[in-house]
Amino acid sequence: xxxxxxxxxxxxxxxxxxxxxxxxxxxxxxxxxxxxxxxxxxxxxxxxxxxxxxxxxxxxxxxxxxxxxxxxxxxxxxxxxxxxxxxxxxxxxxxxxxxxxxxxxxxxxxxxxxxxxxxxxxxxxxxxxxxxxxxxxxxxxxxxxxxxxxxxxxxxxxxxxxxxxxxxxxxxxxxxxxxxxxxxxxxxxxxxxxxxxxxxxxxxxxxxxxxxxxxxxxxxxxxxxxxxxxxxxxxxxxxxxxxxxxxxxxxxxxxxxxxxxxxxxx
Ligand code: HEC
Ligand code: HEC
Numbered sequence: 001x002x003x004x005x006x007x008x009x010x011x012x013x014x015x016x017x018x019x020x021x022x023x024x025x026x027x028x029x030x031x032x033x034x035x036x037x038x039x040x041x042x043x044x045x046x047x048x049x050x051x052x053x054x055x056x057x058x059x060x061x062x063x064x065x066x067x068x069x070x071x072x073x074x075x076x077x078x079x080x081x082x083x084x085x086x087x088x089x090x091x092x093x094x095x096x097x098x099x100x101x102x103x104x105x106x107x108x109x110x111x112x113x114x115x116x117x118x119x120x121x122x123x124x125x126x127x128x129x130x131x132x133x134x135x136x137x138x139x140x141x142x143x144x145x146x147x148x149x150x151x152x153x154x155x156x157x158x159x160x161x162x163x164x165x166x167x168x169x170x171x172x173x174x175x176x177x178x179x180x181x182x183x184x185x186x187x188x189x190x191x192x193x194x195x196x197x198x199x200x201x202x203x204x205x206x207x208x209x210x211x212x213x214x215x216x217x218x219x220x221x222x223x224x225x226x227x228x229x230x231x232x233x234x235x236x237x238x239x240x241x242x243x244x245x246x247x248x249x250x251x252x253x254x255x256x257x258x259x260x261x262x263x264x265x266x
Pocket of ligand 1: 044
């Protein structure tokens with residue numbers, strides 16, 4: 001009898017090992033959902049675009065468009081959790097108005113725990129100021145809309161809300177999840193980089209990470225200084241503002257994943 005019980009325990013342990021909990025999530029450095037949500041919001045750039053107080057900022061380029069990122073402290077008062085989530089991943093408000101310049105397609109695959117923490121963080125910020133006006137499109141935006149180059153956030157969700165960077169198996173599932181929500185914004189879902197719009201700084205093919213030592217890669221993501229002590233432009237800003245909040249474990253996972261991608265599809 002005892003032998004059978006022992007056998008049963010062994011079998012269940014083996015089943016657990018073969019079926020790990022879903023590792024698609026950012027590292028849980030804090031048990032407090034608000035603290036976890038704050039770190040995730042920094043990594044995903046919510047705080048960068050919406051301001052550290054989440055009250056929204058003006059991002060207008062007069063010739064292109066007058067654009068404000070939304071005041072999320074006002075959104076929190078207006079929407080329940082399900083509506084907030086639907087707006088964040090759908091690029092569209094409950095009344096059907098589409099968003100512009102909100103990268104919702106990056107957030108469609110966020111794990112429930114990361115999304116719940118983000119919402120808890122948004123709700124933790126004190127309400128500050130009023131809602132901002134909707135975008136007003138100038139000649140630049142109108143021209144790019146006519147050419148199909150500038151589309152709404154809801155349209156971008158329809159086009160790439162289900163796309164993923166290369167699949168390197170279960171071992172790299174967590175890094176692929178992190179890279180999808182962060183790096184793919186600029187380096188594309190294929191991770192091949194390129195020039196996203198005329199005149200933009202070219203973005204590197206992320207397979208370049210395969211040539212990086214882990215310590216140099218970590219230095220790059222934490223400080224924005226590339227191998228050979230090169231100061232980078234936009235990448236430098238993103239690294240200092242957002243990726244300085246990555247844990248070493250997350251950076252090591254991203255590095256291993258990108259190295260595997262570089263080796264399989266150079
Ligand atoms: C690249 C800049 C950018 C990033 C990154 C970004 N947003 Fe936004 N977001 C915007 C802009 C701009 C709008 C307003 C769009 C409009 O008015 O059409 C917006 C709108 C929203 C809205 C709708 C608000 C309302 O009251 O209807 C929510 C909610 C939101 N963002 C949440 C988030 C969260 C959460 C994150 C991070 C996971 C995030 N945003 C990341 C730019 C950004
Ligand atoms: C907001 C846009 C943006 C995001 C997001 C972004 N990058 Fe970049 N990245 C760039 C640009 C632009 C360059 C080219 C260098 C420059 O102009 O700063 C670059 C260059 C690089 C390089 C080449 C460095 C070298 O040796 O020259 C690496 C590696 C890199 N990025 C890794 C990443 C990783 C990993 C992520 C996600 C964790 C990421 N990037 C997210 C814009 C971005």
